[in-house]
Amino acid sequence: MADATVNADGPAGGKASPARGPSGRTALIVAIVGGVIAAGATVLVLRNQYGTGMEALLAAAALAGFGMAAYGLMQAVLAIVDTAGERRRQEREVSERRKGERARRPPS
Numbered sequence: 703m704a705d706a707t708v709n710a711d712g713p714a715g716g717k718a719s720p721a722r723g724p725s726g727r728t729a730l731i732v733a734i735v736g737g738v739i740a741a742g743a744t745v746l747v748l749r750n751q752y753g754t755g756m757e758a759l760l761a762a763a764a765l766a767g768f769g770m771a772a773y774g775l776m777q778a779v780l781a782i783v784d785t786a787g788e789r790r791r792q793e794r795e796v797s798e799r800r801k802g803e804r805a806r807r808p809p810s
Contacts, residue, residue, distance in 0.1 A: 726781035733774025739767030 743764035747757055
């Protein structure tokens with residue numbers, strides 16, 4: 703039977719952790735596109751006289767755009783928090799390095 707150990711303290715080999723979601727820039731683009739869709743569909747419903755089916759379709763597009771905008775904004779905030787946490791982890795790792803004889807030997 704193989705002995706598998708898992709170290710949950712940090713990434714193996716000091717490598718950066720994998721991205722957990724879209725980057726902040728991508729998330730903001732998604733939020734902006736969603737906001738434009740929601741605003742455009744809302745304006746079309748309010749300014750023009752369409753049939754019931756077309757108004758329902760535009761209202762659904764506005765709702766989907768609003769959901770897209772909310773998702774993009776939440777992901778942007780999470781990307782910022784994740785970036786700040788990664789910076790803190792790297793700073794802590796640098797400040798906790800041992801020096802001299804107590805320094806850890808690199809794995810061979």
